[in-house]
Amino acid sequence: MGNTYYVYIITNRRNGTLYTGVTNSLQRRIWQYKNKVFPGFSAKYDLHQLVYFESFRDITNAIAREKQIKAGSRAKKLELIERENPEWKDLSADWFE
Numbered sequence: 340m341g342n343t344y345y346v347y348i349i350t351n352r353r354n355g356t357l358y359t360g361v362t363n364s365l366q367r368r369i370w371q372y373k374n375k376v377f378p379g380f381s382a383k384y385d386l387h388q389l390v391y392f393e394s395f396r397d398i399t400n401a402i403a404r405e406k407q408i409k410a411g412s413r414a415k416k417l418e419l420i421e422r423e424n425p426e427w428k429d430l431s432a433d434w435f436e
């Protein structure tokens with residue numbers, strides 16, 4: 340079976356609050372954030388902009404990478420985003436038009 344798993348970082352604005360997560364459906368998960376489907380941290384801080392993601396074929400590797408990113412400093416997360424998405428564009432901006 341060809342499942343794909345995603346590790347992602349969302350935010351509310353450039354250099355704002357960051358959240359790192361893992362999912363098997365990135366589009367569905369981002370839609371949930373944008374529509375505040377679940378109460379909690381992401382809804383409280385209005386986290387809805389996808390600024391970084393990686394894909395994996397194996398859930399174990401995806402979870403390990405999520406833990407690695409979460410364990411890193413804020414500076415490391417900012418460095419990761421800046422390297423891949425220096426303009427902090429919402430990578431999901433045109434997904435739900």
